[in-house]
Amino acid sequence: MKIEKYNIETSKGKLQYNISGKGKPNIVLINGGSGPIDAWMKILPEISESSSVFSYNRFGISGSDKPIESQDGKTIVKTLREALTIVGFESPLILVGHSLGGLYANLYARLYPNEVAGIVFLESSHPKDLSLNEYQGKTVKVINKMFTMFDSLSSHKQFNEVNFVKETVDQIQQVDFFPKIPVFVITGGKENRMMPEEVRKKRLENQLELLSLSKNSKHIVAEKSGHFPQLSEPRVVIDTIKDCAKQINKVNNQ
Numbered sequence: 001m002k003i004e005k006y007n008i009e010t011s012k013g014k015l016q017y018n019i020s021g022k023g024k025p026n027i028v029l030i031n032g033g034s035g036p037i038d039a040w041m042k043i044l045p046e047i048s049e050s051s052s053v054f055s056y057n058r059f060g061i062s063g064s065d066k067p068i069e070s071q072d073g074k075t076i077v078k079t080l081r082e083a084l085t086i087v088g089f090e091s092p093l094i095l096v097g098h099s100l101g102g103l104y105a106n107l108y109a110r111l112y113p114n115e116v117a118g119i120v121f122l123e124s125s126h127p128k129d130l131s132l133n134e135y136q137g138k139t140v141k142v143i144n145k146m147f148t149m150f151d152s153l154s155s156h157k158q159f160n161e162v163n164f165v166k167e168t169v170d171q172i173q174q175v176d177f178f179p180k181i182p183v184f185v186i187t188g189g190k191e192n193r194m195m196p197e198e199v200r201k202k203r204l205e206n207q208l209e210l211l212s213l214s215k216n217s218k219h220i221v222a223e224k225s226g227h228f229p230q231l232s233e234p235r236v237v238i239d240t241i242k243d244c245a246k247q248i249n250k251v252n253n254q
Contacts, residue, residue: 117181
């Protein structure tokens, strides 16, 4: 499937976006770090049969403008809310956050709890994942440091969201309140041979900790997937999003 992209002009520049389908609840797909809209191509057709679905490219990705300021979590959430307002995409929303996008979904729900009806954390980053670097090998640490240094030499890359993960985590931790909403956590079950065992265990612990955000939470393991279940096991992701939507519609109809 080719995802049709349109442009909107926000106060900080042009963003590419797509809206597919009609129906409630409205769903917002939040990409992982530097991930494009196209990563949702295998799930978008089916979930848009029963819901309206918004997806977009953040600043610096694909045809969206380069960022002109630091892309920390609050800035990214503010831009997303502005974009949703411009296109008339109304809350309450289901947020589906993949990888780094899970941090933004987490922060969005804390800052604007009345606008979020449910969250699907898809192979999501957890605030405690920052400490996983301690368990990485020396070579990996050196490579990461080199990439960070190269980014700082480029005028637009210095604002890249991956340089502001710590700020985003701090912003999440500054807001204790999390709304009483359904939370679904999808974790890839396929072992990554490049990931040290200690890192894998810690990361799984962090994934399971996301369940404690809500009394109404569920953990789903995508057994055949690594970090991208939406590509390798789209059925698992589709069914989870539909399950979340079903719960929300049931509450709304009571």
